[in-house]
Amino acid sequence: MKLKKIIGKKLKAIRLGRDLTIQELANGSGVSSNMISRVERGLTIPSVEILMKLARVFNKSVDYFVEEVKTTHEVVFSSSGQRDATVYEDSSNMITESFTSGLRDPQFSSFYCTVPVGGLSGESNMYHPGDELIYLLEGRLKVTVVDEVYELTPGDSLSFKSHLPHSWENIGTVDAKVIWTVSPFTVI
Structure with missing residues (x-):
């Protein structure tokens, strides 16, 4: 899945899960409602700065929005060239x-x-x-x-x-x- 789609899908899911409107998220994050809408629809990849502002609202990391982690572990080994x-x-x-x-x-x-x-x-x-x-x-x-x-x-x-x-x-x-x-x- 393309990064734009991953970020958009996760942002929309967490926003709706917290019962926030796009405008409420815009007010809480300092990111324009237009940008949030574009991100959620997979039309743009937000800058690191914008992603950080959105992540702060949900007490999540930027990783949360960009990674497709299916499972989590207590120990993770990663080889060079094989990391997400x-x-x-x-x-x-x-x-x-x-x-x-x-x-x-x-x-x-x-x-x-x-x-x-x-x-x-x-x-x-x-x-x-x-x-x-x-x-x-x-x-x-x-x-x-x-x-x-x-x-x-x-x-x-x-x-x-x-x-x-x-x-x-x-x-x-x-x-x-x-x-x-x-x-x-x-x-x-």
Whole structure:
């Protein structure tokens, strides 16, 4: 199933399951009712930022909306190239492979991310509950937390409270390879 359809189907199901109208969800999330309608109908893939806003309303992770997990387990082993992957068709054009997909009730989410040259988190800052860890394997990544700018090179890591406004951008000449971990299990 295409990512647009997966996200749309899950968003509509959880919205109706919580007995919310599209307008009520728009008011609670800060996402326009038009965008919510387009997402639910499978007409567009929302940006990471929009997906995070919607996920917050339902106390779910972004993973909830993008993965087709049929079963959950207490132990999950994943081989390189065999992980559930998601392609974000927004300003980030990021590809994520989940390390925690299929894990029952995780308290964190962790991903192997490929951020193409010029990929960025969006036009505005992100913020969400919890903690975040970024570990850069390859490339260069500029991360701004509040007004502080950090330029990560291979081997660098950055941890911060995710409620602080933050953004990121691949400022290198090659794809950035990143291990991204967020706790509690809320976003990526």
